[in-house]
Amino acid sequence: MSHHPLAAELLSAIESRRAKAAVIGLGYVGLPLAISIARAGFTVMGFDIDASKIDAIDEGKSYIEAVPEPILRAECEAGRFAATTDFLALADYDVIAICVPTPLTKNRDPDLSYVENTCRQIAKSLRPGQLIVLESTTYPGTTQDVVKPILEQSELRAGEHFFLGFSPEREDPGNREFETSTIPKIVAGDGAEASALMQAFYGAVVMTVVPVSSTATAEAVKLTENIFRAVNIALVNELKLVYDAMGIDVWEVIDAAKTKPFGYMPFYPGPGLGGHCIPIDPFYLTWKSREYDQPTRFIELAGEINTFMPHYVLEKLAEALDRKAGKALSRSRVLILGLAYKKNVPDIRESPSLKLMELILERGAEVAYHDPFLPEIPRTREYGHLKGRRSVEWSADTLAGFDAVLIATDHDTIDYQQLADCCPLIVDTRNAMARRGIAGEGLGQSNGPDGSAANHPTIVKA
Missing domain, CATH: 1.10.1040 (N-(1-d-carboxylethyl)-l-norvaline Dehydrogenase; domain 2)
Structure with a gap:
């Protein structure tokens, strides 16, 4: 560590847990991070523009599965964690972590507007001796070429008055084997002082810190x-x-x-x-x-293949309905099973189920969904027209009312045997039925060996 006085003062505050931390963006990344920092003994303030998240935290209610409510309440009651929408309070905090979305535009270009707007807010109250950390996933060079110039509009200079770093989030929603504090943390700083501060701060919060040589390298790792x-x-x-x-x-x-x-x-x-x-x-x-x-x-081709998959599933569904029921997709009722992008979580971000629902509707079919984790479709950037649709109840009568069920997400809480008992046609994109040993017939094999109707549904893997 150099003899830079501001860096030495902040390092001492971090080591003694006197440093106060702010986390901007209280979603799937920010809230678990904020609680992990608080549990490490720091005082933490969470910042978000969504007042409903602040209200939930004030009431001791967690909206993120990775943060159990008893732990959230304990940190709030101990005075180590609170949340606010007042960004002017950022000046009171020594370490500020930015955990805001980095989506794509409609043209699939990076949309850094959330990062840029957040940095402008920080710049309004930036003071000497603060450590600013970007955690949002982005392209190499963002910390240096985007974040740093905006912060320096405050007339303070990185490495001289404040310190700058990048540490990519590595959250995996629904993974119960790892939590924020047990996932190795990549850290990098803009200069030697910032690097040492990054290692000291995150080393106090997580079990393993992995320093790399530059913020661009850390961005490339993620x-x-x-x-x-x-x-x-x-x-x-x-x-x-x-x-x-x-x-x-x-x-x-x-x-x-x-x-x-x-x-x-x-x-x-x-x-x-x-x-x-x-x-x-x-x-x-x-x-x-x-x-x-x-x-x-190579990367672009992979993107094309993955983007094509909902269209492939749609054609498999249409073919199955035609061959099994002699019915066009446009005249059918379809149930999408699972709206979340992965099983056992309520996370709808970029979920292919939303694209499938849109494609099925465009073909003129009736479509509904069931997801025990998502009772209603929330507002999304691309699928605003689907907002407000509600999950249908799970019952034998409900299932029997659909011509086909499309398994898009294989939640473990679903009664797949009941699904097989009630539905004549199941299009399975997750191999959910076979993994549970539930038998089905292929297309064109709906009769038993004696010519009578078989008791198995038609299951099509897609």
Whole structure:
């Protein structure tokens, strides 16, 4: 550590837990982070423009599964955590973490408006001796080229008056094996003092800190992690199309392949990509790469394959209805099972189920959904016209009223046996029925060996 007086003073405050922290953006990343910082012994203030989140926190109610209400209440009652919409209070805090969305525009370009607006708010009250950290996923160079210039409009200089760092969030909603404090934390600072402060602060909050040489490197780490997943998911999605044409079950292939103890890692196909990171992050790198005249054909092809999957599922659904029920999709009633982008969470961000619902409606069919985690479709940027639709009740009578059920998300709480008992046609994009040992017939095999009607539904893997 250098002898920079402001850095030394902040380091002392961090080590003694006298430093006060602010977390901007109290969603799936910000709220778990804020609670982890508070549990480490720091005083934390959460900031968000959504007053309903502040009201929920004031009432001791958690809206994020990763933050149990007893823990939230305990930190609030101990005086270590509170929340506000008053951004002018930021001047009171020594460490400020930015955890706001970084979506794409309609043209699939990075939308950094949330980051930029947040930095402008911070700049209004920026004071010497603060550490500002960006956690939002973004392209390499954002911390240096976007965040730093906006903050320096305050006439304070990074490395001289305040300190700047980047530490990418690595949350995995619904994963009960890891929490914020147990996920290794990548950290980087703008200069030696900022790097040391980043390591000291996050080292007090999480079990393992992984320092890297620059903020651009840290930004690239997060993109690499999610591009790896996006490309491999695209690969198995493409294999699904090829093997389906050959009459081969891709799920059986994957199950057999993963018995190899080396050289193979299983990824699984689905109806498309969901979540904030994997469908979006690759395009942050492809956009930035144009600045260097570097093609990203492999990444872009993966994006095309994954984006195509809802359309493939739609055609499988239409074909199944025609062959099983002799009914056009436009005259059918379809139930989408699961609206969240992954099982056992209420997270709807970039969910392919929303795209499937839109495509089915465009074909003239009636469509409803059931999701035990999402009683109503909230407001979304791309699917505002679906807002307010409510999950239908789960009952034998309800299920029997649909011509087909499309399993888009395989929540564990669903009674799949009842689904099989009540529904004549199930289009399964998650292999949910087979994984539970529930038998079904293929298309054209709806009769038993004696010519009588079989008791199994028709199950189509899509």
